[in-house]
Amino acid sequence: MTVVTRFAPSPTGYLHIGGARTALFSYLYAKRHGGKFLLRIEDTDRERSTQEAVDAIFEGMAWLNLKSDFAEIYQTQRFDRYKEVIGQMLAAGSAYYCYCSKEELDAMRAEQMARKEKPRYDGRWRPEPGKTLPPIPDGVQPVVRFKNPLEGQVVLNDLIKGEIAFDNAELDDLIIARGDGTPTYNFCVVVDDWDMGITHVIRGDDHVNNTPRQINILKALGATPPAYAHVSMILGADGAKLSKRHGALSVTEYRAMGFMPEALLNYLVRLGWSHGDQELFTREEMIEKFDFDHVSASPARFDMEKAWWVNHQYLKIADPAIVAPEFDWHLRRLGVDPANGPDLKRVIEQQRERCRSLVEMAEKSKFFYAELDGYNEKDAAKHLNADGAAVLEALAALLEALPDWTAEALHVAVNGFAEGRGLGLGKVAQPLRVACCGMAVSPPIDQTLFLLGRERTLARLKAAVSYVRSKS
Numbered sequence: 446m447t448v449v450t451r452f453a454p455s456p457t458g459y460l461h462i463g464g465a466r467t468a469l470f471s472y473l474y475a476k477r478h479g480g481k482f483l484l485r486i487e488d489t490d491r492e493r494s495t496q497e498a499v500d501a502i503f504e505g506m507a508w509l510n511l512k513s514d515f516a517e518i519y520q521t522q523r524f525d526r527y528k529e530v531i532g533q534m535l536a537a538g539s540a541y542y543c544y545c546s547k548e549e550l551d552a553m554r555a556e557q558m559a560r561k562e563k564p565r566y567d568g569r570w571r572p573e574p575g576k577t578l579p580p581i582p583d584g585v586q587p588v589v590r591f592k593n594p595l596e597g598q599v600v601l602n603d604l605i606k607g608e609i610a611f612d613n614a615e616l617d618d619l620i621i622a623r624g625d626g627t628p629t630y631n632f633c634v635v636v637d638d639w640d641m642g643i644t645h646v647i648r649g650d651d652h653v654n655n656t657p658r659q660i661n662i663l664k665a666l667g668a669t670p671p672a673y674a675h676v677s678m679i680l681g682a683d684g685a686k687l688s689k690r691h692g693a694l695s696v697t698e699y700r701a702m703g704f705m706p707e708a709l710l711n712y713l714v715r716l717g718w719s720h721g722d723q724e725l726f727t728r729e730e731m732i733e734k735f736d737f738d739h740v741s742a743s744p745a746r747f748d749m750e751k752a753w754w755v756n757h758q759y760l761k762i763a764d765p766a767i768v769a770p771e772f773d774w775h776l777r778r779l780g781v782d783p784a785n786g787p788d789l790k791r792v793i794e795q796q797r798e799r800c801r802s803l804v805e806m807a808e809k810s811k812f813f814y815a816e817l818d819g820y821n822e823k824d825a826a827k828h829l830n831a832d833g834a835a836v837l838e839a840l841a842a843l844l845e846a847l848p849d850w851t852a853e854a855l856h857v858a859v860n861g862f863a864e865g866r867g868l869g870l871g872k873v874a875q876p877l878r879v880a881c882c883g884m885a886v887s888p889p890i891d892q893t894l895f896l897l898g899r900e901r902t903l904a905r906l907k908a909a910v911s912y913v914r915s916k917s
């Protein structure tokens with residue numbers, strides 16, 4: 446059996462991290478078993494679905510590199526198929542027309558409530574042997590209901606939650622097509638999972654109560670129900686329902702905050718799943734190790750600090766070539782042209798120890814690619830003074846005469862200069878930093894000057910000297 450899993454978001458909002466985790470689990474499970482993963486857009490709710498949300502889902506999935514093994518699938522393009530199956534069920538007697546008007550259903554409900562009963566459809570249009578159905582009223586567009594078994598149980602062996610039994614007596618005859626003929630949500634899911642050969646349905650546990658209904662419909666269609674894994678929800682660090690304040694943001698917002706996609710996935714996989722106490726996983730390791738035996742049935746807690754920690758660990762060890770395109774994106778967001786400066790990979794290598802986000806890295810690296818838009822006020826006050834200017838002027842002459850602009854040559858020159866003048870390295874390096882970077886923090890000074898390049902360095906040293914002079 447080839448494992449086929451799916452991620453089936455409704456495009457009524459952005460792809461948030463809870464959804465991304467569900468997608469990741471589905472993806473990993475399929476890949477782990479050499480199977481296939483598909484993305485299905487459940488857009489039958491025309492009022493709540495938007496193109497913007499569809500685009501955001503595709504954008505988020507592409508950024509996370511959770512690729513579907515199939516072409517794009519939209520439920521709205523499958524209406525003919527749903528109609529066909531409804532027709533078959535009506536013909537086979539596993540579904541029936543119900544002509545109850547809204548008023549009748551409301552009255553039914555009110556009576557049941559008055560009798561302190563659970564409101565439910567009373568089966569008045571449900572055909573049974575020997576039963577006479579009411580006369581068909583004029584002008585009512587009937588809905589189609591599924592003929593749910595009246596007795597027995599549906600036993601779900603959930604891969605995460607274990608066995609859950611549902612009494613059929615508790616399940617209504619579900620409406621599978623509305624009066625206007627459009628199929629309803631649970632029904633579309635069933636037909637899709639069946640047609641697409643889904644072997645494992647992995648989804649949020651807010652869907653647990655839909656599962657027995659879906660299993661019954663699948664059985665009525667003669668299909669073997671897939672296995673189910675209902676993933677617990679994610680709570681905030683304080684144990685409350687995850688909200689924006691806790692980090693319930695869209696995947697795109699995580700990108701804008703400076704996360705690497707692989708790091709975000711790494712953080713998400715650990716939300717509910719564990720492999721011993723290992724925290725950091727490559728994608729290959731996640732695929733190799735992911736299983737449902739180690740997915741917790743209780744809710745996971747989202748911890749933003751830990752997410753940042755994972756991102757930082759990732760940045761520190763990642764191949765700079767993989768980080769570079771994302772870093773490029775962040776520099777452009779700052780209005781900087783990444784082509785106008787050193788190789789991004791070299792800058793990443795120099796910056797990653799001190800930056801846990803790519804936003805931070807871009808802000809601290811902007812000076813490599815764009816002219817300075819002034820100096821950090823405090824740093825300038827401290828380092829760009831008469832002493833600093835004297836140091837910078839002498840250094841400018843020294844560096845201008847360097848035959849090779851290499852990190853080694855710069856190291857020797859700057860250190861030699863400080864020693865020669867009997868100055869601590871800070872007294873030399875800090876004015877240099879403020880002059881070249883606009884602020885007193887940067888990678889090691891030799892690397893900084895090397896990456897900044899000869900022309901830019903010399904021009905900035907001279908500009909800093911003029912700046913000091915113009916003030917005095």
Ligand code: GLU
Pocket residue numbers: 452453454455487634647648649652
């Ligand atoms: N479309 C549903 C949702 O976005 C998911 C349905 C499913 O996975 O079965 O919540």
